[in-house]
Amino acid sequence: MLHFPTANNKFKRKSLHIGEGEATLKLKNNILALDTTDLKILEALQEDAKQTYTAIGKRLGIAHSTVYDRIKRMEQNGIIKKYTALIDAEKAGTKSITAIMTIYTDPKESEKVAEKLGSAPQVLEVYTSLSEELQIIAKVVAQNQESLHDFIANSVAPLPGVLRIRTSILTKKFKETQFSIINDPKRLTFIKGTHNIKEEK
């Protein structure tokens, strides 16, 4: 069973029943547990969020009203955060470079550095990482190498607690995907080169 933390404390130690026998959203210790049907709905939505409840229901062999109910509940509980469009920046005519910055920081200042980085519009993602030294990893976009360097020299290096920075400019993208039910390692099985969600017993 896949678990998601929920931001909604009022559901703590409660169970939500959403109609059909096995279609149960359980909340235990602030963790929301999804059953196979929920996961399959999520998988279907992650493949194509524009498909209708009827199409999903037909594919999974359940009523469209069940699909509707479960999706609504997952939206209300913050499991489905939003529906968005994946844009191919190159085809959209946006010329930019992407780089990964590894920022070595003083441990006392790392949270502040990460927060500051997160507030910059050119920073797409920010993470802290566990290694011998405390590092912040950030993905950043810029118009060109010069503007990337200006941003790092003028806005990142001067931040208190920044010890040094390593930057790699990305040259070729082989894969980009969001975390999904499809690629969750716990649930992945391989069948003749394809993947499937494991059935719960």
Place this chain on the structure above:
Amino acid sequence: MSADTVSKILRTVSREKAFYFFTSIGNYTGESASSLKEFMGKINEVNLKSLEFHLYRGDFEKWISEVLQDEELAVEVRKLQKFNLTGDALRNQLYVTVSRRLKRLTSQPSPTRI
């Protein structure tokens, strides 16, 4: 040169306006300088790659001119680019240029008070 101009050139600037030493695009060494005196010291400490990177991009002259507002030294540093210096020769020449200027500025007589 007026005492005000000299003290402006020799002042310590804020963290945001300091010079940050990189070895290549986006690769910060962790070394910075907030004054001309500190800058001179760092010339002898930082990785040679960093000196080469910044000299030939014109970063040193830009900082000296725009932040420290020392046009004369900026011109001297710009001239070094023509010699295609690398390695220790570049470090030595840059150090001599900056230290000579710093000596001149610090040996300026104080303004007479009436």
